[in-house]
Amino acid sequence: xxxxxxxxxxxxxxxxxxxxxxxxxxxxxxxxxxxxxxxxxxxxxxxxxxxxxxxxxxxxxxxxxxxxxxxxxxxxxxxxxxxxxxxxxxxxxxxxxxxxxxxxxxxxxxxxx
Amino acid sequence: xxxxxxxxxxxxxxxxxxxxxxxxxxxxxxxxxxxxxxxxxxxxxxxxxxxxxxxxxxxxxxxxxxxxxxxxxxxxxxxxxxxxxxxxxxxxxxxxxxxxxxxxxxxxxxxxxxxxxxxxxxxxxxxxxxxxxxxxxxxxxxxxxxxxxxxxxxxxxxxxxxxxxxxxxxxxxxxxxxxxxxxxxxxxxxxxxxxxxxxxxxxxxxxxxxxxxxxxxxxxxxxxxxxxxxxxxxxxxxxxxxxxxxxxxxxxxxxxxxxxxxxxxxxxxxxxxxxxxxxxxxxxxxxxxxxxxxxxxxxxxxxxxxxxxxxxxxxxxxxxxxxxxxxxxxxxxxxxxxxxxxxxxxxxxxxxxxxxxxxxxxxxxxxxxxxxxxxxxxxxxxxxxxxxxxxxxxxxxxxxxxxxxxxxxxxxxxxxxxxxxxxxxxxxxxxxxxxxxxxxxxxxxxxxxxxxxxxxxxxxxxxxxxxxxxxxxxxxxxxxxxxxxxxxxxxxxxxxxxxxxxxxxxxxxxxxxxxxxxxxxxxxxxxxxxxxxxxxxxxxxxxxxxxxxxxxxxxxxxxxxxxxxxxxxxxxxxxxxxxxxxxxxxxxxxxxxxxxxxxxxxxxxxxxxxxxxxxxxxxxxxxxxxxxxxxxxxxxxxxxxxxxxxxxxxxxxxxxxxxxxxxxxxxxxxxxxxxxxxxxxxxxxxxxxxxxxxxxxxxxxxxxxxxxxxxxxxxxxxxxxxxxxxxxxxxxxxxxxxxxxxxxxxxxxxxxxxxxxxxxxxxxxxxxxxxxxxxxxxxxxxxxxxxxxxxxxxxxxxxxxxxxxxxxxxxxxxxxxxxxxxxxxxxxxxxxxxxxxxxxxxxxxxxxxxxxxxxxxxxxxxxxxxxxxxxxxxxxxxxxxxxxxx
Numbered sequence: 001x002x003x004x005x006x007x008x009x010x011x012x013x014x015x016x017x018x019x020x021x022x023x024x025x026x027x028x029x030x031x032x033x034x035x036x037x038x039x040x041x042x043x044x045x046x047x048x049x050x051x052x053x054x055x056x057x058x059x060x061x062x063x064x065x066x067x068x069x070x071x072x073x074x075x076x077x078x079x080x081x082x083x084x085x086x087x088x089x090x091x092x093x094x095x096x097x098x099x100x101x102x103x104x105x106x107x108x109x110x111x112x113x
Numbered sequence: 114x115x116x117x118x119x120x121x122x123x124x125x126x127x128x129x130x131x132x133x134x135x136x137x138x139x140x141x142x143x144x145x146x147x148x149x150x151x152x153x154x155x156x157x158x159x160x161x162x163x164x165x166x167x168x169x170x171x172x173x174x175x176x177x178x179x180x181x182x183x184x185x186x187x188x189x190x191x192x193x194x195x196x197x198x199x200x201x202x203x204x205x206x207x208x209x210x211x212x213x214x215x216x217x218x219x220x221x222x223x224x225x226x227x228x229x230x231x232x233x234x235x236x237x238x239x240x241x242x243x244x245x246x247x248x249x250x251x252x253x254x255x256x257x258x259x260x261x262x263x264x265x266x267x268x269x270x271x272x273x274x275x276x277x278x279x280x281x282x283x284x285x286x287x288x289x290x291x292x293x294x295x296x297x298x299x300x301x302x303x304x305x306x307x308x309x310x311x312x313x314x315x316x317x318x319x320x321x322x323x324x325x326x327x328x329x330x331x332x333x334x335x336x337x338x339x340x341x342x343x344x345x346x347x348x349x350x351x352x353x354x355x356x357x358x359x360x361x362x363x364x365x366x367x368x369x370x371x372x373x374x375x376x377x378x379x380x381x382x383x384x385x386x387x388x389x390x391x392x393x394x395x396x397x398x399x400x401x402x403x404x405x406x407x408x409x410x411x412x413x414x415x416x417x418x419x420x421x422x423x424x425x426x427x428x429x430x431x432x433x434x435x436x437x438x439x440x441x442x443x444x445x446x447x448x449x450x451x452x453x454x455x456x457x458x459x460x461x462x463x464x465x466x467x468x469x470x471x472x473x474x475x476x477x478x479x480x481x482x483x484x485x486x487x488x489x490x491x492x493x494x495x496x497x498x499x500x501x502x503x504x505x506x507x508x509x510x511x512x513x514x515x516x517x518x519x520x521x522x523x524x525x526x527x528x529x530x531x532x533x534x535x536x537x538x539x540x541x542x543x544x545x546x547x548x549x550x551x552x553x554x555x556x557x558x559x560x561x562x563x564x565x566x567x568x569x570x571x572x573x574x575x576x577x578x579x580x581x582x583x584x585x586x587x588x589x590x591x592x593x594x595x596x597x598x599x600x601x602x603x604x605x606x607x608x609x610x611x612x613x614x615x616x617x618x619x620x621x622x623x624x625x626x627x628x629x630x631x632x633x634x635x636x637x638x639x640x641x642x643x644x645x646x647x648x649x650x651x652x653x654x655x656x657x658x659x660x661x662x663x664x665x666x667x668x669x670x671x672x673x674x675x676x677x678x679x680x681x682x683x684x685x686x687x688x689x690x691x692x693x694x695x696x697x698x699x700x701x702x703x704x705x706x707x708x709x710x711x712x713x714x715x716x717x718x719x720x721x722x723x724x725x726x727x728x729x730x731x732x733x734x735x736x737x738x739x740x741x742x743x744x745x746x747x748x749x750x751x752x753x754x755x756x757x758x759x760x761x762x763x764x765x766x767x768x769x770x771x772x773x774x775x776x777x778x779x780x781x782x783x784x785x786x787x788x789x790x791x792x793x794x795x796x797x798x799x800x801x802x803x804x805x806x807x808x809x810x811x812x813x814x815x816x817x818x819x820x821x822x823x824x825x826x827x828x829x830x831x832x833x834x835x836x837x838x839x840x841x842x843x844x845x846x847x848x849x850x851x852x853x854x855x856x857x858x859x860x861x862x863x864x865x866x867x868x869x870x871x872x873x874x875x876x877x878x879x880x881x882x883x884x885x886x887x888x889x890x891x892x893x894x895x896x897x898x899x900x901x902x903x904x905x906x907x908x909x910x911x912x913x914x915x916x917x918x919x920x921x922x923x924x925x926x927x928x929x930x931x932x933x934x935x936x937x938x939x940x941x942x943x944x945x946x947x948x949x950x951x952x953x954x955x956x957x958x959x960x961x962x963x964x965x966x967x968x969x970x971x972x973x974x975x976x977x978x979x980x981x982x983x984x985x986x987x988x989x990x991x992x993x994x995x996x997x998x999x
Contacts, residue, residue: 027140028147046148047171050141051179058183069143071150076140 217516242310509567608935908995
C-alpha cells in the first residue's frame, strides 16, 4: 500500500456528498466507500466524518433515517437530497476548474511565459 | 438548584436533545463496532480490534461536541451554563448585585412610567374611527365661531365628508331621589357622532332631524354618568330626565372611555342635539367649536386652501368675521400644548437611564478587575474570546432582566404616582396604564441597557493577557491606562448628564419661583368659593332669585369664621370668561375689527373687599345700585389704559348693545380696579368690566343655565377649607334642590393654574436628584478604587515624608479633574439643549447665568465631598502597614 495522502482542507464534504450520491450509506459505509474508490490512498480522520455529516444534514444537503445494516444492526443511513445534488454538481465543477488552473500553473515552462 | 435541573430537563426535552444525544452515541458506537468486526475478519484478535477501532476513530467527545456545534444544540446548553455561572457570580457579590439591580430598576422603571404617559397622551391615535382624518376648525386655531359662519362653511366646502359643531352646555340634573347636580355637557349637531364613528353601548345616536328646532329634547349619556346617576340600569333608555327643569328623553349610552370633545369640555358627560333657532343668522356670538372629517383623498393642505378661499369671500361680505380661520388636525389640537413638556421629561428620564448605564458599567469594570484571574484561567483552559464576551453579556443581561422586573413594579407604582400628581389639564391622561406597548418598551429598554452597560466591560474583561495576569501574583497594582481612562470617561459623562439635568431642574425651579411671585391682583389666601346654580329649582325665576342671592350672601357673612362675603358670576381663573364687545358713548362707530371688547363679569357689593382686589379710583358697587338706579360699571386698569388713554374714564358711559333692535343701555363707569388675573396665570390681563349684578336682568332672571348661577366668595379668619361644610349647609338650608359645584379655595385655584409647571419642576427635580446621587457615587467609586489600589504607593510616599495634605491632593486631584471636565461638557450641552425648554419657562432665560453658576458650583461641592471621603481614608493610611501589606 502506498503512503496515504492527507485530505485537502474543505474537501471532505464534497467526498461525502459524492459517496452518498451513489447509494444511501451509513457513516461507516461512507468511510468504506471513499476508501474503496480511492484505493485506500486517502487518510480520513474517522471521528471527523460525523460532524461533517451533521453539518451537511443541517444545511439540507443530505437527509438521514434509521434502517437495518448488513448484519442486522440499527444504523443511520444518509442519502443525497435534491439540494445536495445541485451542491455536488457545483462543487465538482468548481473543483475541476480549480485543478485545471492549478495544474496549468504547475506545468508552466519558461518558454510559455 | 432543583429548579435549575427541572428547567434544564424541560428545555432539553423541548429541543429533543436527549434523543439527539442518544442517537449520536448509537451511531458512533455502531461505527466502531463495525470497524472492529472488519478488523477481526482480517484476523485481528477481538481485544486488539476494539482498541484499534477506538484509536482510529479519535476523540469521541470532541466529535460529539463538533456535531452539537454543527446543528446548534450547544447554543442553549452554553446559555444555561452561562446563566448558572452568572447566578453564582451574582450571589457571590450580593452587595454589588443588589446595588446594580436597584439602580437599573430605578432607571428602567422611571423610563417606562414616563413612556407610558407619552404613549397614551402623544403617540396613540385618538379613540375615534380613522381619527387621522378628523380636524377641528377654529378662529386663530383656538377660538369658537358663530352659527352663521359655521353654516356657510358647512354648505360651501367640499373637502369634508362631514362638518359638525359643538356648543358648551352645563345643565342642572334634578331628580326626586338624589341631590341636584351640575353636569358638564355639549350640544352637538346631529352629524357629530356618526362622524366620530363610535357606536353607542346602549340605544342609538341622534337621528337625522333631531337637531331641528323643537326636536332637541333627546340626550345621550356617558358611561360614567349612567353608572353614577342611573345605577347602570339599561331601562333608562326611553325614560325622561329633568335638566334645568325641562324633560329630555334618554336615547343612548356611550361606551366606557368614550370622550368628546377631546380638547375642550373634556369632562362632558351628556350630549343633546343643537338646534340653532334664530341664531342661524348670528355672526357675532362665537360659541361653536367645529369638527370635520376630511374627504377620501383630500389632503390637509387642500382643505386648508379651500377654507381660506371660503373665509376670504365671507370676510369681504361680512367684515371683521372669518379672520384667521385655522384647520388643525384634531390630534395636534389635543396634544399640541403638552408635547414639548412631555418630550422634555422623556429626554430627561432617558438621561437618567444613560447615567444608570454608565454607573453600572462602572461597577462592572471595577468587578471585572477583581475577576481578571478567573478570566485568565478560563482563557488558559481554552475559552475563546467570543465565548468569554458571551458569558459576560449573559451576566449583564441577567442583571438587566432582574432590574427590568423590579423596574416593571416601579413603573406600575410610578405611573400611579405620576397620574396622582399630574395637572388636570393633560389630555387623555386618564388612559395611561402599563399596557403591552409599555411592556415591550420595558423589554427593549432592558435589553438595550444590558448591552449598553455590559458590552464595554465585557470587551475589556475578556481581553486579558494570560501570562501577565497569572504572573502578576496577588498584587494586581497596575491597572492599565486604557482601563482607567475608560472609567474616567464614564465619570465625566455621568457628570455632564447630571449637570444638564440639574440645570433643567434649576430652570424649572426658577420658573416656578417667578410664577409664585406673580401678583394675582387679589389676595387668594383664606378665600373659599362656592358656585350655586338655581336652574331647575323653584328660585329660578326673577323675583325669588334675587331674594335668594341677597339672603345667601347675608347668611354666608353671618357664618362663624367668615369675615367677608360677596358674589360674582364667574370666578377668576377657575370660572368662564366671556369677552363682549361694547360701545363708548360719543365715539364714532369703530371700524370693523376695532370694536372695544372686554371680559364681562357681574359682581355684588362686597366682592372686591372679600377678594382684596383694590379699587384704584372711584367707588365700589353698593346696595343702592339696584334695578331702579342708573346702571354703573367698574373697569380694570387695563381697560382704562386701552380705551381711555390720557382721559379720566370715571363718569364716561358704555353700552353692551347698540344696534337697530336694541337701543343702547348706558352704564356709567364709577370705579377702576387693579388688574386681576383672568383665565391664564401668566397672561397680561385683558380689559375687563364688572357690572353691578343686582342691576342686571340676565343675572337676576335669565332662565338660561349659563346665567342662572352665582359664585359666592367668602374670606375666612382661619383655614378656608374648614368652612366648606357650613357653606354647603347654608345653601341647602334655603332649598335642597340648589345644585352646588366648585367648592374650592382660591389658593387651590391658583395652585391649579400653576399645576403644570409645578409638575414639570417636581419631576425634573426628582430626575436630577437621582442623577446627582448616581454621578456622586460614580466619582466616589472611581476615587476610592484608585486610592485603594495606590495604598502601597501612598505608604511609600508618606514614609518618604509626604504630608497629609499632599496625599489628599494626590488622591483627590484626579477626581476633581473629572468633575471639572464633566461640568464643562455639561454646561456646553446645556447651552445647546436648554432652548428646547424655552416653552416651559417663565421669567427666566434658558441660558440663565444664575442657574448655570449655582448648579455648577453645587455640583462642584458634591464632587469635592465625593473625592474627599476616600482621600481622607487614604491620608490615614499607616505607612508601615501599607508597606507590609500585599
